[in-house]
Amino acid sequence: xxxxxxxxxxxxxxxxxxxxxxxxxxxxxxxxxxxxxxxxxxxxxxxxxxxxxxxxxxxxxxxxxxxxxxxxxxxxxxxxxxxxxxxxxxxxxxxxxxxxxxxxxxxxxxxxxx
Amino acid sequence: xxxxxxxxxxxxxxxxxxxxxxxxxxxxxxxxxxxxxxxxxxxxxxxxxxxxxxxxxxxxxxxxxxxxxxxxxxxxxxxxxxxxxxxxxxxxxxxxxxxxxxxxxxxxxxxx
Numbered sequence: 194x195x196x197x198x199x200x201x202x203x204x205x206x207x208x209x210x211x212x213x214x215x216x217x218x219x220x221x222x223x224x225x226x227x228x229x230x231x232x233x234x235x236x237x238x239x240x241x242x243x244x245x246x247x248x249x250x251x252x253x254x255x256x257x258x259x260x261x262x263x264x265x266x267x268x269x270x271x272x273x274x275x276x277x278x279x280x281x282x283x284x285x286x287x288x289x290x291x292x293x294x295x296x297x298x299x300x301x302x303x304x305x306x307x
Numbered sequence: 308x309x310x311x312x313x314x315x316x317x318x319x320x321x322x323x324x325x326x327x328x329x330x331x332x333x334x335x336x337x338x339x340x341x342x343x344x345x346x347x348x349x350x351x352x353x354x355x356x357x358x359x360x361x362x363x364x365x366x367x368x369x370x371x372x373x374x375x376x377x378x379x380x381x382x383x384x385x386x387x388x389x390x391x392x393x394x395x396x397x398x399x400x401x402x403x404x405x406x407x408x409x410x411x412x413x414x415x416x417x418x419x
Contacts, residue, residue: 197350226406236351236396238406249405284350291404295341298351 195219197299199285205305206275214270214302216285225268226286226296227260229253236284242268243291275306309334309401313410316394320387320417328382328413330371330397338399340364340373340380341407345394354382354395387417 198217206212218225227239240250242260259271268287272279282303286296314329332338342354342364355364357373357380364371369384380397397410 224405228407235411236398236407236409238408241405251406286351286407292339292400295353295356296407297353298343300350 197285197287197297199283199299199302201302202300203303203305205307208277208306209274212272212275212304214272214283214285214304216268216270216299217266218268218285218287219297220266222287222289222297224248224288224291224296225260225262226288227270228284228286228298229281230284230301231278231281239270239283241291248291272304275304277306280304280306309338309399309408311397311399311408311410313395313397313413316412316414318413318415320415322389322417322419323386324417326382326384326387326391326415328395328397328415330380330382330410332378332380332397332399334378334399334401336402337375338401340371341398341400342369342371342380342382343396343398343409345396345412347393351396387415389417389419391415392417 200215225242230236240254241248282301284301285299288296310333339358341356343351344354355366357364360375362373371382394412398407
């Protein structure tokens, strides 16, 4: 069964460093998302991406964040200068359409900023 | 704006007990509603969904009915198992599609 994969599973970084979180969505999906879950809190939407551009972003997704689909298979989230409060589990998701079909989630990357 | 509210956990039940996890929502129009499950150390998996009023989603013995009159989508299971121990998230997707909006999650612990 096709699945969304994410690497790395755990990333530890120093405050102020740049990190890139990687995702490989399901191959025939067209819509891509990033969410995050701070420990013990709800899952929050960050950004959605369709047709090689951002279709929606939350207020969390400020200028420190960017997304890219560099080669038609990977979907990356970059945080330019990490802060302590960026520590969270980051989930990538993909879907065939943006309405009724489900979003398929990856296993997540746990980001720890020291 | 759209939002989802779930009953607080943790919920602790004995095996074979009846489960209800309450979920209510606020949304304009006709959202689609979902229950996702997160087993320890894993990502989110879709458990069931309903896309219009009075639809009942069901999977693995779990079910939930989309009630527009009460803006609810409560999750139920008649007889829980230890393997059902997980965190359950109610979520909605609005009229415009796109992002999912999640509730805060309810942790379920089932004891043998």
